[in-house]
Amino acid sequence: MTDILDSAENVVPRMRTIKSFVMRAGRVTEGQQRGLEVGWPGYGLELADGLRDFDQVFGRSAPRTFEIGFGMGHSTLEMAAAAPEQDFIGVEVHKPGVGALLNGALHQELSNLRVYSCDALDVLRQCVPDAGLDRVLLFFPDPWHKSRHHKRRIVQPAFAELVRQKLKVGGVLHMATDWEPYAEHMLEVMSAAPGYRNLAEDGRFVPRPDERPVTKFERRGERLGHGVWDLKFARLD
DSSP, X not given: OHHHHHHHHHHOGGGGGOOSOXXXXXXXXXXXXXXXXXXXXXXXEOGGGOSOOHHHHHTSOOOEEEEEOOTTSHHHHHHHHHOTTSEEEEEOOOHHHHHHHHHHHHHHTOSSEEEEOSOHHHHHHHHSOTTOEEEEEEESOOOXXXXXXXXXXXXXXXXXXXXXXXXXXEEEEEEXXXXXXXXXXXXXXXXXXXXXXXXXXXXXXXXXOTTSOOOHHHXXXXXTTOOOEEEEEEEOO
């Protein structure tokens, strides 16, 4: 295990200054607190446990999706409920969102979902085996609008390499953003990243895939004329 972790650290030395989240305060509701207290023992996973055998965690071998930053968890719940034959690992640092997802999972009695509450990049480095994922999802990450903050964006060359290392050959990184400059940044980074193929027919963006749920935020944006850009890149080798 040590060799695997050392290899991951060596591949992505610049990732240490970039986080997959932005800290913000939030009030935890009664339902979210129930999720944290009752749901965590069954659904929660700990970063400190290190490299995991997810076949053992889920009790089966199945297609596996890793979602970075699931927010309040609505899309994650919808995807997991719609695809019981697949397993989902969601990572989110904000407690209200974690509690909401856990509470929803309890209500729906889902068995194909597990949750980390920490930095998703640390989970990828320390807990996910190489070539262990079929999909990695990054939906609506913070775009860091100001030019001086662009270095804080999660989508960077080192991120692309880390994700490629964790995807199976043929596995897909699926990203979505409602900020066009960030979409262009994502496209530029991923197009230059070795070992990937853009799944868009025109080499740019794919139509919104049916498997990505449409959020209330996205519907409101559509009514206001805002666009959403989806990108899919598959691991080649």
